[in-house]
Amino acid sequence: MKVLFVVFLIVDSMLFTLASDTKYSIFCHWNTEAYERKKTSFFDSWSINVRLCTHLVFGSVARLDPMGSGALKIINQKFLDNRKEIVNVRRDSCKQIISVGGMKDDAKRFSKMAASMAKRDQFYKSLINFLFKWNCSGVLLDWQNPTSEDRDNFVHLLKELKIILKEYHFLLLVAVSARLGEATPRSYDFPKMAKHADFIILNTYDHQNPYGPKVEYISPLYGNGSRSVERDVRYWVEQSKISKKLILGIPLFAQTFTLENASNTVVGAPSKGPGRQHVYSSRAGFMTFAEFCAETAKWEIKYDKQAQVPYAYKYDQWITFENGRSISAKMHLVKEQRLGGAMVWSIDADDIEGICGESYGLLKVVVSTIGSPNILTTAAPSTDGVGLCPKDGLFRNKWNCQAYYECKYARRTDYECSVGEFFDEELGQCKPSAGVKCNQDFVNWRPGEDGYNSDNLPPNLRVVV
Structure with a gap:
């Protein structure tokens, strides 16, 4: 049986409370569509470990009225029917944020709302009512792909909304496409957005397309052309002038492709389209990390040292994902560029139950790198979920x-x-x-050090970052 890849740098992380002295924010996005998944990919409030997060962002709960009024409309009543999902999470232990938008057709709704004073007014009223009713701490505007015509209206929306939210001590977050290109400066007024928003989430992977003609990494740290998280982040830091408000988005989900030629497995190889859907998440071109890590023995795992990302393939299926090594590299970029923290998209895609090792293994890599150094201890590594209990x-x-x-x-x-x-x-x-x-007899090993590989791991090896 193949050893469970280098997914975990098994991190120094078992305490569950982020100390208040950490200078970074860790946003945990929860895609509430996970209610519709099956078995190990199902996720609800009982799965949440909010103590690993400074902020919890609820996605796929509300969006703008499809009839064009500008008001906020509920799209996931199943989530809200059970109030414990939000109310039982204490605001003082983890700030709760409602995400609005995030879907392709939301762009037109945002555009029309931002351009109309009457519609903006409807949005503000309905939003404030929602935040109070559900005990939330703020809002994330996920306006994907605004146009150059939206540039000034976007800033005007943020300026007004910030004034309203500040009165009630609510936070204002905005998610943006971080990729470089001609459309980026035309769509975003960087300094003014940074002035009005409390945080700007840099979405580094929204331009990937499993329906495209070739297989591509979901979020390469380094690369050519427009695909480089490091280059995108540097650009946003330079343009915004306020790096502490920038939050690096990290995808925890995996994206899959179907190879045109099963023998051509390198990045950039021709693709027929999205990979076959998993039985649990039932969505073509998509897998949760837990779904993937549970079947890694069937895949050939590779790591691109130049791009600093892993990928894998089996037969005609090709997958791009994040693991402990790649996330750790991105977290060092956060520290190097003095960003405000990171957001994981989404915690429901992580290995919540510890099927492949430690529960919340990917999120804990983030915590171990930018969380408070006073909260981290170690969980025993494992290469096979069968032996955990x-x-x-x-x-x-x-x-x-x-x-x-x-x-x-x-x-x-x-x-x-x-x-x-x-x-x-x-x-x-x-x-x-x-x-x-207390006998804590173990051997420390850090990524980059020689001495061990997947074939000769001693049972008392502790992998730290």
Whole structure:
């Protein structure tokens, strides 16, 4: 059986609360369409670990009225019918943001709303009502692909909305296409947008198209032409003049293609179109990371060191995705360019249940790199989900005596003792650390160091970033 690729840099991360002293924001986007997925790809409020996020963004809940009034309309009543999804998440532990837009046909609705004072007024009223009713902390405007004719109206919308939201202490976020091209400066007034918005989410992957004529990386850090996250970020930093307001978007979902020739597997190879849909998410050209990592033994995994991204293929299927190594590289770009943080799109696409190792494995790479250094400990790496819980019971994490986990029905749930306590495996409870024998015998390894490969990993190896 093939060892589970380099998806995890298994990160130093098991504590669940982001300390308030972290200087970066970590936005967790939740695509509530995940309600419609099946089995391990299904995601609801019980799956959320909001303590790994500073902000939680609810997507696919509301959009502009299709009749053109400008008002906010609910599109996912199933989500809102159960108020615990929003109300039970404390605003002081994780700020909650409602996302508006995000679909291709929303661009015309935004354009008409922003150009009309009456329609803007309807939008403001309905938005404020929604934010108060659902105990939210702000709004993300996801206006995809505005035109040059929308440029001034976009700024005017942000200026007015910021004034209104500031009165009620709500946050204003805006998602933009970060890719370079002639349309970018024509569509966005960088300095003015940065002046009015609290945060600008740099969407680095929205230009990828599984229906295109060739296979392409979803979000290459480096590359030629217009496909370079690093170049796009530098441009936005230079133009906006306020790097701390810029948030780097990280895709946690995978994009799939069908190769025209199964023997030609390099990036840029001809494609017939999107890959076949997975049985759980049932969407062509798309897979959650959990869906993919659970079947990696069937795929040939590669890593492009120049672009700093992984990809894989099997038969005529080709997939582009993110793993711990590629996300870690992007997080170092966040720090280098002094951005305000990162947003993961979306947490529902991560390995929530820890099928392939640690729960929320990709999100925790983000946390380990730009989160507070005071919150990170280590979870044991695993190459096969079958071995995570061989029997029921409570077990101490062998990498961290303060952490432990429960195995029940072959599923693992992680916990942690209070500060100053270790988990006593014999008693099955947390006890003062002085009275618990703690043997943390492990070997540290960091990406880039020699000495190990996927064939000779010692059982006590701890991979850190």
